[in-house]
Amino acid sequence: MDDAGVLTEWAEGVFRRGAISRGWLLLGEDALGAPLRLPLLVARGVAAGPLLGVTALVHGDELNGLGVIHRFFATLDAARLRGTVVGVPVVNVPGFLDGRRVVAETFDLNRVMPGKEAGHTGEVYAFRLVRRLVRHFDCLIDLHTASRGRVNTHYVRADMRRATAAALARRQNARIILHSVNGDANLRQAAMDLGVEAITVEVGNPHVFQPEMIAAGVVGLRNALVYLGMVEGAIVPAFSPATECAESVWLYTARGGILEVMPALGAWVKVDEPVATLRDVFGQVTQTILAPRAGIVIGKSINPVSPIGARVIHLGVPQTKSPAEAGL
Numbered sequence: 104m105d106d107a108g109v110l111t112e113w114a115e116g117v118f119r120r121g122a123i124s125r126g127w128l129l130l131g132e133d134a135l136g137a138p139l140r141l142p143l144l145v146a147r148g149v150a151a152g153p154l155l156g157v158t159a160l161v162h163g164d165e166l167n168g169l170g171v172i173h174r175f176f177a178t179l180d181a182a183r184l185r186g187t188v189v190g191v192p193v194v195n196v197p198g199f200l201d202g203r204r205v206v207a208e209t210f211d212l213n214r215v216m217p218g219k220e221a222g223h224t225g226e227v228y229a230f231r232l233v234r235r236l237v238r239h240f241d242c243l244i245d246l247h248t249a250s251r252g253r254v255n256t257h258y259v260r261a262d263m264r265r266a267t268a269a270a271l272a273r274r275q276n277a278r279i280i281l282h283s284v285n286g287d288a289n290l291r292q293a294a295m296d297l298g299v300e301a302i303t304v305e306v307g308n309p310h311v312f313q314p315e316m317i318a319a320g321v322v323g324l325r326n327a328l329v330y331l332g333m334v335e336g337a338i339v340p341a342f343s344p345a346t347e348c349a350e351s352v353w354l355y356t357a358r359g360g361i362l363e364v365m366p367a368l369g370a371w372v373k374v375d376e377p378v379a380t381l382r383d384v385f386g387q388v389t390q391t392i393l394a395p396r397a398g399i400v401i402g403k404s405i406n407p408v409s410p411i412g413a414r415v416i417h418l419g420v421p422q423t424k425s426p427a428e429a430g431l
Contacts, residue, residue: 118147121182144190152186156240163198167306168246171320216293243301252406260303267300275323276341348419362409
């Protein structure tokens with residue numbers, strides 16, 4: 104593997120054609136003045152083509168994306184590639200090193216994009232990431248997992264009104280696709296605001312490697328290369344079509360207590376179906392949480408210790424009548 108050294112701005116020309124290289128992108132300095140650098144894996148094809156970015160660990164404890172990028176690059180033959188693939192296996196370097204979701208103690212990096220040139224630590228980090236790297240991409244696939252205390256299905260968030268984003272989403276072979284037009288100041292939104300076609304792929308659970316999720320993520324990335332014309336080959340079809348959801352809702356606890364969530368990931372629930380119970384420390388039921396809509400369980404809490412306002416279930420609302428609504 105070639106070593107391209109340290110860059111201060113994305114420069115495709117420093118990476119050898121027909122090869123996979125590693126490099127570093129300088130974003131700043133830590134409190135000791137030591138360089139704060141992003142690791143880059145770059146597969147540069149011989150022929151011209153799109154620049155695809157694949158990012159992971161925007162949240163420092165979401166490890167499956169790291170595994171996806173490592174395994175994906177192990178499958179690439181840069182001599183047969185059109186265009187360039189840039190993998191960033193760890194975006195949030197401080198959070199990764201600390202084993203934490205956030206950067207600089209409290210800042211969620213995926214809520215301060217595209218950052219500020221002069222701002223708090225998270226804003227400056229985000230600004231330099233977007234300015235020095237992300238704005239150069241043609242397409243971006245941002246890999247995430249659930250946060251601590253929760254679990255996720257394999258699902259995609261994308262603006263399904265955008266043809267390329269929708270096509271990329273449908274080729275991930277995910278269980279659920281969620282139409283999402285958001286103002287959360289996240290990396291996907293920052294990229295789209297710059298004209299980059301971007302989707303977010305959620306690959307399972309935090310702080311673990313899940314081989315089946317990693318394998319599914321690699322298939323999705325390979326399908327993206329085929330769709331974008333970057334490699335020859337056939338799209339690997341899904342075993343079953345994804346459930347496409349027009350929107351989603353989160354359910355929250357109205358009291359504090361001991362939480363039990365009943366439906367499994369991917370389960371269909373009916374309107375007013377009990378989906379969780381909250382008990383006090385003596386074991387008495389204090390709240391029964393009902394589904395406000397019919398839908399599919401995208402994600403859920405697995406942490407029984409729940410203060411008031413804790414997330415319970417992420418419920419996807421399908422575009423067409425669900426099996427729950429149809430009585431199936």
